[in-house]
Structure formats: structure tokens, C-alpha cells
Amino acid sequence: MFVAYLTVTIFASVLHGSAAVVYLIGHEFPKAQADMKGLPRSWVPVLGTMLAVGSLGLLGGLAVPMLGTLAAAGLSLYFVGALLAHLRVGSRKLVAWGGFFATALAALAANLAYHWS
Template identity: 40%
Template sequence: MYLAYVVIAVVLSLVLVLSAVPDLTRDPKITDGLKAIGVPDSWFLPLGLVKIAGALGLLAGIVYRPLGIAAAIGVVLYFLGAVITHIRGGDTKGIGIPATIMLVAVAPLVLGFATA
């Protein structure tokens, strides 16, 4: 189970960093859609930094499991908020990616507890 945690933590960390780049660079392909559902322009930098913090926390959890568990909880809650934001903004087409990442983030949470 430890190996499964490591693999999922590394893959999810890569996904989080790749997801943070458009927020940090304010890529219009991403930010325009988020602005349309009510995400203020001033939130993109903090949201990108939170994703990077989650990625770093998951990677640190390979060595210190409580930090990985905390990071996984944070990532699940972050993407739960993203799903809710899409629903409230009426963007049902945009729910798939954050919902998938949220569900994937449950795996290191469960594995983190199982291997702690």
C-alpha cells in the first residue's frame, strides 16, 4: 500500500502543478471560463498557490504521512469547492475535471491512513 500511496501522490502532485500553471499565468483559456462563473480575477494567484501547496504536501507525505493526509484533505476540500462553484455558476460542463481530481485525491487520503 505504501507504493500505491507514493505513485498516486506523485501523479496527483503533477496534476496539481499542471493545473496551477494556468492560474498563475492567467491563461485566458482557463481564466475566462472561471470568471464567467464568478471567480474574481484576484483569486487566481492564491488558488494556484494553494494547488502547489497541496502538491508539495502530498510529496512531503511520502516521508511524513500526517502531512500527506492533511494535504489530501485540503485537496479534496479545494476541489469540492471547485465543483460547488461550477454548480452555482451554472457550468455543468465544467464539473468533470474538478470532480475527477477530487475523487482521485481521496485515494492518497485513504492510503495515507492505511499506511500511517
């Protein structure tokens, strides 16, 4: 079970961490997404920081289990908010969202199964 937990946690951390980097370096894609969803561009670095904190929290959870649980739950909630932002403007382009959300949920499930069962 540890290998599955470790694999899912590291994968989720790398995936969400890479998204955080894209948001934080000022890449055009997150700005275009913010425009499409009607969000101010000033939110892009904040959203990137939230992704980065979640990614680092997943890794921190390897040492402090509660931190990993909270990070995975926080990332899951982040992507629930992203879904609501998509639906609010009528966007149905949810494939990438689904991958990120599923990964966050998988990290949460693996964490709960390994540490709290």
C-alpha cells in the same frame, strides 16, 4: 501497499502541480473559468497557490505523514469548493472536476490506508 501509496501520491502531486502552474503563469483558461463562475480574476493566483501548496504537501507527506494527510484533505476540500462554485452558476461541466476530485480523494485514501491503518 507502499507502491500503491507512492504511485497515487506522485500522480496526484503531478496532476495538481501542473494545474497550479497553469493558474500561476497567467494562462487564459483559469481566467475564463473564474469569469464563468463569477469569481474575481484576482483569485486566480490565490487558487493556483493553494493547488501548489497541496501538491508540495503531498510530496512532503512522503517524509512527514501528517503533512500528506492534511494536504490531501485540503485538496479534497478545495475541490468541494470548486463544485459549489460550478453549481452556483448552473455549470454542469464537471468531468475535469471529477478527475481532480477523485485524484485528491485517492491520495487521501492511500495516505490514510498506508499510514494510519
